[in-house]
Amino acid sequence: xxxxxxxxxxxxxxxxxxxxxxxxxxxxxxxxxxxxxxxxxxxxxxxxxxxxxxxxxxxxxxxxxxxxxxxxxxxxxxxxxxxxxxxxxxxxxxxxxxxxxxxxxxxxxxxxxxxxxxxxxxxxxxxxxxxxxxxxxxxxxxxxxxxxxxxxxxxxxxxxxxxxxxxxxxxxxxxxxxxxxxxxxxxxxxxxxxxxxxxxxxxxxxxxxxxxxxxxxxxxxxxxxxxxxxxxxxxxxxxxxxxxxxxxxxxxxxxxxxxxxxxxxxxxxxxxxxxxxxxxxxxxxxxxxxxxxxxx
Amino acid sequence: xxxxxxxxxxxxxxxxxxxxxxxxxxxxxxxxxxxxxxxxxxxxxxxxxxxxxxxxxxxxxxxxxxxxxxxxxxxxxxxxxxxxxxxxxxxxxxxxxxxxxxxxxxxxxxxxxxxxxxxxxxxxxxxxxxxxxxxxxxxxxxxxxxxxxxxxxxxxxxxxxxxxxxxxxxxxxxxxxxxxxxxxxxxxxxxxxxxxxxxxxxxxxxxxxxxxxxxxxxxxxxxxxxxxxxxxxxxxxxxxxxxxxxxxxxxx
Numbered sequence: 001x002x003x004x005x006x007x008x009x010x011x012x013x014x015x016x017x018x019x020x021x022x023x024x025x026x027x028x029x030x031x032x033x034x035x036x037x038x039x040x041x042x043x044x045x046x047x048x049x050x051x052x053x054x055x056x057x058x059x060x061x062x063x064x065x066x067x068x069x070x071x072x073x074x075x076x077x078x079x080x081x082x083x084x085x086x087x088x089x090x091x092x093x094x095x096x097x098x099x100x101x102x103x104x105x106x107x108x109x110x111x112x113x114x115x116x117x118x119x120x121x122x123x124x125x126x127x128x129x130x131x132x133x134x135x136x137x138x139x140x141x142x143x144x145x146x147x148x149x150x151x152x153x154x155x156x157x158x159x160x161x162x163x164x165x166x167x168x169x170x171x172x173x174x175x176x177x178x179x180x181x182x183x184x185x186x187x188x189x190x191x192x193x194x195x196x197x198x199x200x201x202x203x204x205x206x207x208x209x210x211x212x213x214x215x216x217x218x219x220x221x222x223x224x225x226x227x228x229x230x231x232x233x234x235x236x237x238x239x240x241x242x243x244x245x246x247x248x249x250x251x252x253x254x255x256x257x258x259x260x261x262x263x264x265x266x267x268x269x270x271x272x273x274x275x276x277x278x279x280x281x282x283x284x285x286x287x288x289x290x291x292x293x294x295x296x
Numbered sequence: 297x298x299x300x301x302x303x304x305x306x307x308x309x310x311x312x313x314x315x316x317x318x319x320x321x322x323x324x325x326x327x328x329x330x331x332x333x334x335x336x337x338x339x340x341x342x343x344x345x346x347x348x349x350x351x352x353x354x355x356x357x358x359x360x361x362x363x364x365x366x367x368x369x370x371x372x373x374x375x376x377x378x379x380x381x382x383x384x385x386x387x388x389x390x391x392x393x394x395x396x397x398x399x400x401x402x403x404x405x406x407x408x409x410x411x412x413x414x415x416x417x418x419x420x421x422x423x424x425x426x427x428x429x430x431x432x433x434x435x436x437x438x439x440x441x442x443x444x445x446x447x448x449x450x451x452x453x454x455x456x457x458x459x460x461x462x463x464x465x466x467x468x469x470x471x472x473x474x475x476x477x478x479x480x481x482x483x484x485x486x487x488x489x490x491x492x493x494x495x496x497x498x499x500x501x502x503x504x505x506x507x508x509x510x511x512x513x514x515x516x517x518x519x520x521x522x523x524x525x526x527x528x529x530x531x532x533x534x535x536x537x538x539x540x541x542x543x544x545x546x547x548x
Contacts, residue, residue: 023519023520024519029515029517029518030517033298033300033517045521054524054531055524056526057523057525057531059512059523060512060513060520061512062512065343065346067346067347069520074531217343218343246343268515268519269347269515269516270338270346271300272300272389272517273300
């Protein structure tokens with residue numbers, strides 16, 4: 001079998017397949033269905049300082065080859081995560097990368113500070129790209145100055161590998177990418193969801209409880225591949241590709257576009273073992289094309 | 297625990313204007329599934345429809361190693377299902393969710409089904425003993441589902457329709473008001489407005505009631521937090537905490 005191991009932003013990965021934040025819960029939900037030890041890394045659902053109850057339903061609607069969601073970062077908060085979820089994830093020989101979201105710079109800083117003290121946390125992914133919250137979220141990922149401010153503040157508090165997750169809802173993603181790297185990001189992950197809307201023509205109302213939502217799934221893959229391609233050429237840190245990856249071939253597209261690793265998101269909802277099928281697909285490709293990707 | 301498997305289709309019949317019944321073979325599902333639970337059905341191999349569709353278990357027959365799903369064609373996913381033939385396989389993930397609690401303390405069971413809501417109650421009716429009454433409501437006579445199957449079980453079946461084309465004219469909650477008594481336990485599935493009416497009647501009469509809620513769903517295992525139901529204990533997930541909830545816990 002081909003060796004796909006790599007080191008990314010100082011994190012040792014068995015392979016380049018991670019599971020994307022918000023699509024894999026806190027790992028436990030999937031542990032009955034696949035061996036978590038086989039994954040490259042697990043990115044947790046976003047953790048906030050205080051518990052968040054999330055947005056009013058409906059929170060999900062399917063659209064052609066994709067889905068809109070407006071979950072609103074429902075989670076039990078940092079303390080609950082540290083007490084209940086991190087110990088479970090720590091049992092596996094797979095790095096846990098904790099995704100954090102805040103309403104203010106101070107909240108991001110506090111989260112980073114607390115997580116830095118946890119030896120079982122192998123990296124932090126900073127979510128500055130959630131489109132479904134009233135405060136914070138995407139606001140930090142659409143203005144380069146705001147990006148710089150939050151990332152440099154977080155950088156000061158932690159020596160943990162810092163991945164910054166970018167939103168595609170900008171005119172030029174490389175501007176935000178460069179701002180994040182200048183502020184100290186060790187890697188970038190992209191893309192988060194695209195803001196979208198779907199209307200029930202019988203009622204005239206949005207199909208979602210909160211008017212708009214984030215579009216994910218195969219529908220956004222070509223946009224994601226393009227943005228990964230642009231970003232990988234604009235910065236000198238590793239880029240992690242995300243966006244509608246359903247198969248190994250989809251993942252290879254991102255790797256050829258310049259991503260060092262990928263994250264599987266919506267596919268986890270369709271098939272609980274999707275991430276491992278995708279890994280197998282990448283291995284098969286590397287077998288067939290030993291020199292086209294940098295795994296050797 | 298749920299399993300993902302390809303189940304062979306044993307039978308597939310049209311049973312209503314937009315309604316179909318699928319009978320599938322599975323040792324595992326027929327053995328482990330409980331009334332009120334559901335399966336996530338992969339309706340096509342293409343990217344559109346993308347997500348699985350949650351469909352409740354209509355009948356569970358461990359002795360035949362089969363189970364049935366009753367579905368209504370409401371969109372792309374369910375429309376794809378109509379194209380399936382007997383002998384083909386269907387990719388399923390289940391059983392999932394928290395189903396009905398079979399209350400053995402009481403022996404007067406009232407099952408209240410509105411429209412498609414009568415589907416999961418049949419699996420429950422098959423397991424209940426004691427005095428079981430089935431109250432079925434729908435818009436018109438054609439939309440009364442599975443009445444013959446309920447009759448076969450020998451339970452008392454009452455029907456009501458919005459237009460009076462079968463049974464009395466009215467709502468299934470009207471029937472419930474007539475039949476309910478202090479020693480009843482109520483199980484309900486149907487549209488939200490009906491479930492709310494049922495929960496309120498049961499609350500007023502101080503009768504325990506279990507209701508099966510429907511929400512749009514993605515993962516089916518409590519990970520994505522998509523299928524939120526507002527309860528007195530905060531948002532709960534229809535896929536894991538439910539789909540069956542205590543009527544008194546729901547915030548309408």
